[in-house]
Amino acid sequence: MVHWANPAGLWALGALAVPLAIHLVRRPLRVVRVGHLPPPPGPSRRLAWWRWRDGWKLALRCGLLAALAAALAQPEWRPAEPAPVRWVLRVPGAVWSGPAETAWERERAAGASAHWLARGFPAVASAEPAGGDEWSAAWSLLRELDARVPAGSRAVVFGPTDAARFTGPRPTLARLHVTWWPTESVAVSPPAAPGPRPQVKVAVVAAADRSEDLRFVRAALLAAESSETAVDPDWVVQLGDLTLPPTLAARVEAGAGLIRDVGAAAAALPAERTFQPGESRLALRQRGAPPDGRVLLRDSAGEPILTETRRGAGRVLQWGLRFHPAWTEWPLRAEFPAWWEGVLRPGPTAAAALAASAAAPGFAPAAAAGKSIYPPIGAVPLAFGCWLAAALLFLAERAWSWRQAREAAR
Template identity: 35%
Template sequence: MILLFPLGLAALAAGLLPLLIHLARRHPYTPLDFAALRWLRAQIRPRQRIRFDDWPLLLVRLLLLAALALLLARPALTGPAPVPTAWTVVAPGLDATALRGTAEEGNWHWLAPGFPAVDRAPPASSASLPSLLRELDAQLPAGTALTVHVPDPLPGLDGARLQLSREVQWRPQPVPATPQPSAATMPRLRVHGDASAAAQHWLNALQRAWSMQAPLAPLLADALPERGEIGVWSRSDALPASWQAWLRDGGRAVIAGKPAADASILLRNAEGVPLLWQQRIGHGVLLSLPGDWDANGNAALRDPQLPRALLLALQAPPSPRLGDARNQAPYRSALPAATPPVREPTAWLLLTIVLLFALERWMASSRRRRVTT
């Protein structure tokens, strides 16, 4: 056990207070003169010793003050926590019920954020399986056996071989492989129908700066961009209700209107003036490039960093890398030992203090009743 705040023990000095109170409130002895006293010499005095009345009450009060001082010192237990039973984690997408039916009982969890039990649905997440395994390895106590069921091929590889602090039972489960695109898809801009000629000219130049793909034709009057296209609203007024609903449903758009107060700045020019803002709208992303979209009169459109900043913000994230799960089994490495958890028995100390206080009040009131009677 250690003390997180040792100076709290200075409160033990308050233990002198009950001692002084008991000395001051000793049972008074009334002197009674009688005739034989006149024959005694005046130099002889009766001996007086320090005596404490109500020893049980004094002891309870001292214990109460000691418990309060210990509470201020914040004791903490640093002993090793009990080793739990073995853990088994299953990657989302695998049939956990079938896997669990052929294995012995244990702690079965999804390899997902929060590591919920397999009895519950796994949360949707874009976190890679290797990253989640590293997080789980850091949370589990030392000595906990771990069994991992992963799909084969294994997605989400980050180029580094997985290293964990424990031996792992690696169980690849064959699943159909999804074909991976050979290259990242460039964003395609789709402007609204009544955009100005100057705005369309700049957008066409921006599209060709990203790739050699031909620009898409402007939208019709009330049409919305298709899935995967980038909606472009070159006017400074607010987006129509249909565009706002499309944006909240996961669309991506670039507008010429002013950014919201909570939007984050993506790009500044050489003088530090903000040029491009980004904000989340529901499940979608909204980029704000305020001003008139005419490259002749708007210096922000001629900024050399603007095409790349727009491309990085609008380009879809690359598909996760796949690899043979049998060749990706983690190996044990000498990682730094995790600090044992510190457990503070604050609740038990508070309960002890309450009980001692109740006992002290009961004993003190009983003593007063005896004195008055």
């Protein structure tokens, strides 16, 4: 089937009116005075003002202009369009929550084909693509997918609403309709820092019953190369239900971050759940009541386990658990220091993760508003053939005209 990449070029077909007029409208006739016209000349007869002449030459000229117009319109041969497909795309490293998993299973049950949102779009049954940044060119991948799939296809992307992962203008896809299903977060690998890492000052305030928790937290802070100080800290870690010293509270109000665990007041609720603060899903043995604020992470039951609230210019990350092996296996896993690293280190990923709420509604590419500027896979461009045909027709027309002129000169 022939498609026109630049249909506006077909307006050039209007130029056909020129040769049609030239060959249709009669030119002034050559007058030949004769002694007499052989009988029966009949009554004096005039030719009509219009009369087709030089039909072959007209055909050549029209063909030439049509070929030029077609070349400008950039035709391409496309194979017959297959049936639309339905995909679900999973962002590698995305932290699943209960509703996302439910939606994922629902899409799969509806016949959607599951793939990773990564180069080559491997099936989910295959190994998860390595590296948390693999999907960072999300829009570029979706553009590529838009060029591959038939028109009318649909895709549901399960991934975090992480603004830093979306670079460039928001794409407008022609054939693919994308729905974005947000997951809680994504496990990110720390960005490579070629130079010396900046110091992060952290003040830790722990209740007396959190000595065990404090041990794990300090180990994580040590791994994150942070320095513990009570003077102008960048972060304040509050373990247990206690009151912050005024200087630290003022510091939080001024813009420092505060990380709190569940607090003593919260009752420990037995739970056989999981949650995914990093690359792996971890067991959650106990948890507190769901904290208030904007949810950043949910457990496998869908209840918030990490929220964010604002306090003055600062922000508070409120966990619904304790950093204790009795509550979760997290402090014993490598994901624990990795999370602290990702949160404490002022980097683009961490900053962007906190701004996710603002960017989330715009992550899904725009619906098809026009035709794609990218040819589909298997399309064969025909413009060169049109140019070639135009050149051949031009030569033929010139040769024809030259022959006519030579005959007329005889």
